[in-house]
Amino acid sequence: MDYPIWFNGAWKPANEVHVSVKDIGFLRGYGIFDFFRIIDGNPVFLADHLARFERSAAKMGLNLPYSAEALSACIHELAAMSKDACLGVKMVLTGGESMNGYVPAEPANLWILPGLFQFTDPEKGMRLLSKEFVREMADIKSLNYAFGIRHIPEMKQAGADDLLYFTSQHGVSESTRSNLFYVKNGVIYTPDAHILEGITRMKVLEIARTHYPVFVQRCDLEDFMQADEVFTTGSTKRVVPILAIDGQMIGSGERGPVAKRLYDELVKSEK
Numbered sequence: 001m002d003y004p005i006w007f008n009g010a011w012k013p014a015n016e017v018h019v020s021v022k023d024i025g026f027l028r029g030y031g032i033f034d035f036f037r038i039i040d041g042n043p044v045f046l047a048d049h050l051a052r053f054e055r056s057a058a059k060m061g062l063n064l065p066y067s068a069e070a071l072s073a074c075i076h077e078l079a080a081m082s083k084d085a086c087l088g089v090k091m092v093l094t095g096g097e098s099m100n101g102y103v104p105a106e107p108a109n110l111w112i113l114p115g116l117f118q119f120t121d122p123e124k125g126m127r128l129l130s131k132e133f134v135r136e137m138a139d140i141k142s143l144n145y146a147f148g149i150r151h152i153p154e155m156k157q158a159g160a161d162d163l164l165y166f167t168s169q170h171g172v173s174e175s176t177r178s179n180l181f182y183v184k185n186g187v188i189y190t191p192d193a194h195i196l197e198g199i200t201r202m203k204v205l206e207i208a209r210t211h212y213p214v215f216v217q218r219c220d221l222e223d224f225m226q227a228d229e230v231f232t233t234g235s236t237k238r239v240v241p242i243l244a245i246d247g248q249m250i251g252s253g254e255r256g257p258v259a260k261r262l263y264d265e266l267v268k269s270e271k
Helices: 024-028 046-060 068-081 146-150 152-157 199-208 221-225 257-269
Strands: 005-007 010-012 031-039 086-094 109-116 126-132 162-167 171-175 179-184 187-190 214-216 229-234 238-245
Touching: 024 086, 031 046, 031 068, 046 068, 046 086, 046 199, 068 086, 068 109, 146 152, 162 221, 171 179, 171 221, 179 199, 179 221, 187 199, 199 214, 199 229, 199 238, 199 257, 221 238, 229 257, 238 257
Parallel strands: 126 162, 126 238, 187 214
Antiparallel strands: 005 010, 005 109, 031 086, 086 109, 162 171, 179 187, 179 229, 229 238
8 A cells, every 4th residue: 555644734645745955854964753663553652652752852942833642643544544564654853944954944844654664573683783983862863873874884794784882981872773782691781871762672671670680771892792682672673682793693693582572572562
C-alpha cells in the first residue's frame, strides 16, 4: 500500500508533498524527529514518543504547533488505514521557511512519514567500530547525524554495522541511533550521560530490573570489550546483540541469554 504523508495539518498523496529549498531544516539541519512503529494497527508506546517529541522541540527552541492529543489522533487515523503488519513512522519538525537561510520562521513545518518497516534480525547481531565523539544536545533527536554518516565508508571497510561513541572524559555514550548495554557476571550496565534516553531503552530497563541487578552509570570502552554480552536497543532494533567491537569478539560471539530474554519480554510488552 502507498501511504500518504501528513504535512502541516492534512494527509496528502506522497507525490504532492515536498520540502522547500528555503526550509531551515534542509538548509541548516535545524529540526528534530522521532520514530516509532505501528504493529497490527497499534501505535507502539505512542504516548512516550510524543512526550519525547515535545521535550525535543522545547529544548531545540521549536514551536510545535500541534498538541500531543492532536498528533495522537492523527497517528490513530494512520493506524486505522494501515494494511500492513508493521509500519515505521517518522515525525519531522523543522524551523520553517527562513527568509535569510539562518533565522527560523513561523510557522514551523511538520511532516509525518509512514512506510513499510522490517526489524534488524535479533539473532544475526551487529558489529561496532568505536569512535571518539560525544553528540551535542545528545538528549534530543536532532536532525544532525553528520558525524556518523561521514564515517560510513570507514565503518564498512572495517566490517562494522554501526559506530560506538566514547571519549576518555565521559566513557561510552551510545551508538549512532541506539542505546548500549553490557552484561558482566549476570549484572546489566548502561551509560548514564551524553545519551538519547531511548523509549526502547526505558522499556528494557523496566523489564531488566525485574530479573537482574541493573546499574546506570559511567561505562568505559574496556568494560564493553571485556563484557559477557553487549546489546543495543532502539525502535528499529528492539534488542540486538553486539557480536564484536573493533574486530574483537564479545563473549561467545553469539547472542547471549540476557539479550534473548529481554527481547522476548519486550515483544510481549508491545501487545
